[in-house]
Amino acid sequence: MAPKKGMNRSAILNQLSATGTKAQSEMLEEAKAELDMKEYIKKSKKEDETLPIELLDSAPPEWNFFPALEHSKFLQLKMSIMNNGILAPILVWERDNGRYMILSGHNRVRANKEILEEYDESERKRDYKNIPVIIYGKDEIDEYKAKEIIIDTNYIQRGQFASQLRVLIVKHRMDLMKSQVDEKGRRIDQIEQDLGIKKSAIYEDLQIGEKIIPEIQELYYDRRINRKAVLKFVYFMEDVQKMLYDKYGDVMTSANVSKLKKSMRMDDEFEEVFHPKKKIPMKSLKIEIPEEHYEEFMQLYKELADKWEN
Numbered sequence: 001m002a003p004k005k006g007m008n009r010s011a012i013l014n015q016l017s018a019t020g021t022k023a024q025s026e027m028l029e030e031a032k033a034e035l036d037m038k039e040y041i042k043k044s045k046k047e048d049e050t051l052p053i054e055l056l057d058s059a060p061p062e063w064n065f066f067p068a069l070e071h072s073k074f075l076q077l078k079m080s081i082m083n084n085g086i087l088a089p090i091l092v093w094e095r096d097n098g099r100y101m102i103l104s105g106h107n108r109v110r111a112n113k114e115i116l117e118e119y120d121e122s123e124r125k126r127d128y129k130n131i132p133v134i135i136y137g138k139d140e141i142d143e144y145k146a147k148e149i150i151i152d153t154n155y156i157q158r159g160q161f162a163s164q165l166r167v168l169i170v171k172h173r174m175d176l177m178k179s180q181v182d183e184k185g186r187r188i189d190q191i192e193q194d195l196g197i198k199k200s201a202i203y204e205d206l207q208i209g210e211k212i213i214p215e216i217q218e219l220y221y222d223r224r225i226n227r228k229a230v231l232k233f234v235y236f237m238e239d240v241q242k243m244l245y246d247k248y249g250d251v252m253t254s255a256n257v258s259k260l261k262k263s264m265r266m267d268d269e270f271e272e273v274f275h276p277k278k279k280i281p282m283k284s285l286k287i288e289i290p291e292e293h294y295e296e297f298m299q300l301y302k303e304l305a306d307k308w309e310n
Contacts, residue, residue: 037088037104037156041134048089050130053116055099056092056109063147065172066154069107078111081128086112089132091153093146096138103136103146104153147176148194155195167217169195170202171209207234213241219252229257236260248274 058064069077080087090105102109112128119125136146151173155166173191188202197205204227208217212233220230233241245252251274259273289297 037153040153040156041089041091044134046134046136048132049135051092051100051133051135052129053109053112053131054129056090056102056131056133057095057099058106058109059101059103059146059150064102064106064150064154065168068110074107074111077107078114081108081111082115085127086131089134091134091136091149093136093141094138100133100135101146103149144176148173151176152194166197167205167209170197170205174206204231207231213238213245215245215249216241219249225252225257226254229254232257232260235262244270251275 068074086105086108088105088108090109091103092100093103094100109131112131116125116128119128136149141149151169155169170191173195174187188199191197191202192199208220208230212230216230216233219225220227233244236244248270256274260270264270264273
């Protein structure tokens with residue numbers, strides 16, 4: 001499918017990513033993430049600077065809760081830095097002790113440090129001692145803004161990441177914004193504007209992250225049940241969700257979970273959803289018998305019906 005006229009570069013990459021092979025999609029997602037990150041930096045209206053890598057410290061783990069890159073992706077990043085250097089600057093926050101907290105670029109800094117160790121006795125070591133950065137002054141932003149930058153740039157750089165990570169990002173972003181005096185609707189408007197996620201998807205991500213037990217969330221993240229199905233569990237209290245998972249977790253699918261209804265409360269109703277009785281094809285029959293044999297016929301019918309039932 002050809003891109004439509006008037007689409008920006010990011011939208012074109014999104015469309016091509018959705019229609020290509022897995023390998024092509026991954027490459028296009030990475031290109032889109034790089035493009036979006038450059039746009040994010042451009043909006044900051046800041047100039048690139050250079051700092052010794054030894055002055056950079058990681059953000060606290062409770063701020064930077066995102067998983068590290070998987071091994072193969074990290075090796076690709078490392079090879080890219082060895083061949084081309086760090087292309088996008090690291091975002092850092094100046095601290096009182098003359099050091100700098102990393103807000104965006106933890107994986108790139110880690111890869112760069114590993115390269116430094118490998119080149120310990122090499123002349124090329126000096127090429128990796130200093131890295132490009134965008135510096136936020138110590139009084140220019142506060143903790144709230146620093147955490148916001150960490151969340152937003154992780155969203156941008158990880159492209160079309162797993163559902164689990166997006167739910168996590170939306171939930172943490174909302175938790176962070178709750179510390180500000182604002183209405184929930186306006187907070188969601190802000191997340192929509194900052195991250196480019198539709199309001200309906202934000203509401204759903206919050207429902208999944210806040211109202212569904214972790215065990216059932218995992219079924220969704222592992223793609224055993226789809227998004228429409230997992231949202232069915234919002235109907236039920238946590239204890240009911242736990243009961244359903246313990247009793248039927250092994251047989252849950254998108255098809256049967258989608259049959260759950262808000263009004264369901266009885267065990268036999270849930271049993272019919274997850275262990276439905278096999279339906280036997282039936283046919284109707286109309287007969288006429290002599291009146292004098294009616295009682296005899298009804299007795300035979302009852303015996304036959306009891307036999308079928310058992």
